[in-house]
Amino acid sequence: MALEHLSVGEIAVMLPGATSVFRRHKIDFCCKGESLLAREAESRGLDLSALEAELHALDTPGVHAPAETADLIAHIIERYHKVHRREFPAVIELARRVESVHQDRVDCPRGLADLLTDMFEDLEDHQHKEEAVLFPAMINGLGPVLRDPIARMMQDHDDLGELLAFMADLTDDFVAPEGACATWRALYAGCSKLDMDLREHVHLENNILFRRFL
Numbered sequence: 001m002a003l004e005h006l007s008v009g010e011i012a013v014m015l016p017g018a019t020s021v022f023r024r025h026k027i028d029f030c031c032k033g034e035s036l037l038a039r040e041a042e043s044r045g046l047d048l049s050a051l052e053a054e055l056h057a058l059d060t061p062g063v064h065a066p067a068e069t070a071d072l073i074a075h076i077i078e079r080y081h082k083v084h085r086r087e088f089p090a091v092i093e094l095a096r097r098v099e100s101v102h103q104d105r106v107d108c109p110r111g112l113a114d115l116l117t118d119m120f121e122d123l124e125d126h127q128h129k130e131e132a133v134l135f136p137a138m139i140n141g142l143g144p145v146l147r148d149p150i151a152r153m154m155q156d157h158d159d160l161g162e163l164l165a166f167m168a169d170l171t172d173d174f175v176a177p178e179g180a181c182a183t184w185r186a187l188y189a190g191c192s193k194l195d196m197d198l199r200e201h202v203h204l205e206n207n208i209l210f211r212r213f214l
């Protein structure tokens with residue numbers, strides 16, 4: 001099947017594992033999911049047919065998305081909201097340690113702990129609104145009145161996308177420098193995991209769940 005005229009969000013829904021290919025090529029499939037594959041390839045100077053071949057060759061497990069809305073919401077809360085709540089504090093702690101021990105190095109990720117803290121506070125506020133208001137309204141079938149709340153949640157997702165780009169810059173795309181200690185490497189592995197989970201989480205909401213109510 002020709003993928004070039006499909007949006008990256010559609011491909012991420014359809015093809016298991018496409019999210020990892022997009023992430024590797026820095027193609028934003030979650031917040032900019034409506035952009036066409038051909039346009040993304042062109043703007044990044046990627047060979048479109050090679051990219052399509054890479055996507056067709058996928059046999060990795062994709063993002064799990066239950067069909068029923070209530071099941072999908074339960075999955076988002078268990079697999080993403082609760083996991084972010086567990087993982088952010090541990091990664092913030094690692095960032096504080098690395099920034100204090102290695103402050104003299106030029107490649108020290110200065111400001112990363114504060115960035116992660118801001119991101120986590122914004123996310124917690126956002127997740128609370130989804131869990132307390134938006135998700136129950138969806139389960140109760142209040143479709144037409146949800147347009148504005150969904151638009152606000154999608155704006156939050158866009159803002160998060162900008163912070164993720166900033167995190168990738170600060171960490172050199174999660175590649176720890178030569179000679180980095182175990183804590184530093186663990187920090188970047190943790191940041192990379194947060195990035196992947198947050199992108200999958202936003203993808204499930206923007207490209208699958210929210211579309212059912214728009």
Ligand SMILES: [Fe+2]
Pocket residue numbers: 076081127130201205
């Ligand atoms: Fe969420």
Ligand SMILES: [Fe+2]
Pocket residue numbers: 126130153157202205
């Ligand atoms: Fe969300």
